[in-house]
Amino acid sequence: MYKQPIQTGRFAPSPSGQLHIGNLSSSLLAWLDARSVGGRLIFRMEDLDPDRSSKESEQSIALALKALGLDWDAGYPDSEYSQSQRSSKYDEVFDLLLHRDMLYPCYCSRSERLPPPPPPPSDSGCKCRHLNFSERRELEAAGRKAAWKIKVPDKTISFCDGHYGKFSENLADGGDFIIKRSDGVYAYQLAVSFDDMDMGVTRVVRGRDLLSSTARQIWLISELGGDAPKYYHAPLIVGADGRKLSKRYGELGAEALLKTHAPDEIIGYIAGLLGISDGSPHSAAELVSEFDWGNVSKADILI
């Protein structure tokens, strides 16, 4: 008989601050999604950026998840699941892509590269894809440090998001993208795609703001010979100004919430906002059996 692979979800926070009600709601959904199908969860620390990541933030995130009953089966504090410790694996991926002539150095500064609108051509408006050897040497002699971009093909990627439905995107519309920064730090798109594949993730639950990265990640995973996970994007929790919550919302940070409210009150409140319960106190475990993506709000949630 055909055996279904074990379903694996993940928490993948960037430790650049404490959790707040916005990323807590995505974490709750990731947990409910995996547990409701009898799946496991891994906790990957996305601490690629040394300037923005801190150990205090890692601890704060882990403590909040634990306090709220959102447990995991592998990952933090195991450093094998921290992106900052996985550079040698990313080096291998980088070399593979380089040997396949899929990469090129891009000498543009951030301001030269951004902003890309109006609709960027396939090389995001920069000319680096077409530089010859001596032009590269000249830029390097002038002190320019290159980031590495991947050449995207003129190819449409179609996928069905588990919550928002069908999407199609031509990779060339977004343009070539950076996979290694000029300071040598691997970029999010490379690390997250490779890690989801390498860690056997089958279900990705995350905020809707990352829908626009999904086609690129599906493509990158297929280029690396893997199977893309199923993606479920979640509504964002937005402040009164209509903007995604950020570290600005101190009183909605997990640390402050856990000082003033019981874990079940916080989980129940978030579940109420998402539309999966009536807002009364509940533990995460109590919500598993009734969990259904069909009840999760599609609209962003204003608080």
Ligand code: GLU
């Ligand atoms: N590390 C990212 C964040 O905290 C999430 C990445 C992902 O889920 O793909 O926003």
